[in-house]
Amino acid sequence: MRIIRYVNEQSLPQLAAVNEEDSVFPLQQTDFIALVDQAKAEGQSILALVQSLTSTSSAISAKLTELNLLVPIEAPxxxxxxxxxxxxxxxxxxxxxxxxxxxxxxxxxxxxxxxxxxxxxxxxxxxxxxxxxxxxxxxxxxxxxxxxxxxxxxxxxxxxxxxxxxxxxxxxxxxxxxxxxxxxxxxxxxxxxxxxxxxxxxxxxxxxxxxxxxxxxxxxxxxxxxxxxxxxxxxxxxxxxxxxxxxxxxxxxxxxxxxxxxxxxxxxxxxxxxxxxxxxxxxxxxxxxxxxx
Structure with a gap:
């Protein structure tokens, strides 16, 4: 499972998960560290959290290659x-x-x-x-x-x-x-x-x-x-x-x-x-x- 950031339809940074088939699932978290913090707070692994989130959501219609990708993390x-x-x-x-x-x-x-x-x-x-x-x-x-x-x-x-x-x-x-x-x-x-x-x-x-x-x-x-x-x-x-x-x-x-x-x-x-x-x-x-x- 991969995590990306891209520019969404509202021209805002969007965090998303990408599975092995390159399907893109938008996430509600604002950035990768927020995702990490939520997994820690819930006592589960990051992978388990992402799998849970994507299992109850739908992938966007756009292909991964069509997205305007950003840095996946704004590393301090x-x-x-x-x-x-x-x-x-x-x-x-x-x-x-x-x-x-x-x-x-x-x-x-x-x-x-x-x-x-x-x-x-x-x-x-x-x-x-x-x-x-x-x-x-x-x-x-x-x-x-x-x-x-x-x-x-x-x-x-x-x-x-x-x-x-x-x-x-x-x-x-x-x-x-x-x-x-x-x-x-x-x-x-x-x-x-x-x-x-x-x-x-x-x-x-x-x-x-x-x-x-x-x-x-x-x-x-x-x-x-x-x-x-x-x-x-x-x-x-x-x-x-x-x-x-x-x-x-x-x-x-x-x-x-x-x-x-x-x-x-x-x-x-x-x-x-x-x-x-x-x-x-x-x-x-x-x-x-x-x-x-």
């Missing part, structure tokens, strides 16, 4: 983990050493260290949803999308569901100096999430998600890659345990878990590109690219 904060895949470590080493693949860097150390790399990525105001554009940073010449599985968390760090996240990144800025990481990762419209939240209770094995990323330019495919969350070096609970450590977490926080799909080293995004990310059972997140105005 988006955090991200880095160097959680072997491919990510290789890419970071390439950036930091100017292309010397045989050189060892601090990225090798964090890949094997007990403490993972976790950084602050975005806020609700900087995060866009399905169909909305992501923006290129004006002072970077080497920018890429990073498709990642996102964990939707409660205030205790428990995983409520899964979504797709695009961690836009400036490889040249990060490669120039690791202290520039915040500038390489955070600017307006540098993060997108969506199109849905797949409830955690509906997932048998979260390490079997298949991830695909494709970039189009002028209608032509210019980069693509595939991966699986089974390639992760770290477990999700390991990442969340460090995020909540001596930290105040807000319900609905999203933690992006790192990428295993990095475009070729000679590739950079351009104005007008289209980024298409898909994770099995969650959906497809599409975002056009625009240059900074």
């Amino acid at each position: 904060e988006v955090w991200a983990a880095g160097v959680t895949y072997e491919r990510s470590r290789e890419a970071r080493n390439f950036e930091a050493t100017g292309g010397r693949m045989d050189a060892s860097t601090f990225y090798d150390k964090v890949y094997d260290a007990e403490r993972p790399e976790i950084f602050f990525k975005s806020t609700a105001a900087r995060t866009v949803g399905p169909g909305d554009y992501v923006m290129l940073r004006s002072d970077s010449e080497w920018q890429v999308p990073e498709p990642e599985l996102g964990l939707v968390l409660d205030s205790q760090g428990h995983i409520l569901g899964y979504t797709i996240g695009n961690d836009m990144s400036c490889r040249d800025i990060e490669g120039e100096n690791p202290l520039y990481l915040p500038q390489a990762k955070m600017w307006k419209r540098s993060c997108s999430i969506g199109p849905a939240i797949l409830l955690a209770e509906a997932v048998a094995d979260p390490y079997q998600f298949q991830i695909t990323s494709t970039i189009y330019r002028d209608g032509e495919k210019v980069a693509e890659g595939t991966a699986s969350t089974g390639q992760l070096k770290r477990k999700f609970e390991e990442l969340t345990s460090f995020l909540v450590r001596d930290n105040e977490l807000f319900a609905g926080t999203v933690l992006l878990t790192g990428t295993c799909i990095v475009p070729p080293n000679d590739f950079t995004l351009a104005d007008g590109d289209q980024i298409v990310m898909e994770i099995s059972n969650i959906g497809i997140l599409i975002n056009p690219v625009r240059s900074a105005s």
Whole structure:
């Protein structure tokens, strides 16, 4: 069972549940956390509550593909983990050493260290949803999308569901100096999430998600890659345990878990590109690219 938000006939945000047949059932709750809170108050799981609500209601006539989707949750904060895949470590080493693949860097150390790399990525105001554009940073010449599985968390760090996240990144800025990481990762419209939240209770094995990323330019495919969350070096609970450590977490926080799909080293995004990310059972997140105005 997935949870989405879309613009309804009254031009207002509408929370809804989507079943395996892609039928859309409007919900009365105002947002995903309100749904979570109701399930907790009634002493049942989120999945059980949603199944109960949809069993006594009717699906809308519009198809899922016809809806104007919004971010499935207005996450108060988006955090991200880095160097959680072997491919990510290789890419970071390439950036930091100017292309010397045989050189060892601090990225090798964090890949094997007990403490993972976790950084602050975005806020609700900087995060866009399905169909909305992501923006290129004006002072970077080497920018890429990073498709990642996102964990939707409660205030205790428990995983409520899964979504797709695009961690836009400036490889040249990060490669120039690791202290520039915040500038390489955070600017307006540098993060997108969506199109849905797949409830955690509906997932048998979260390490079997298949991830695909494709970039189009002028209608032509210019980069693509595939991966699986089974390639992760770290477990999700390991990442969340460090995020909540001596930290105040807000319900609905999203933690992006790192990428295993990095475009070729000679590739950079351009104005007008289209980024298409898909994770099995969650959906497809599409975002056009625009240059900074």
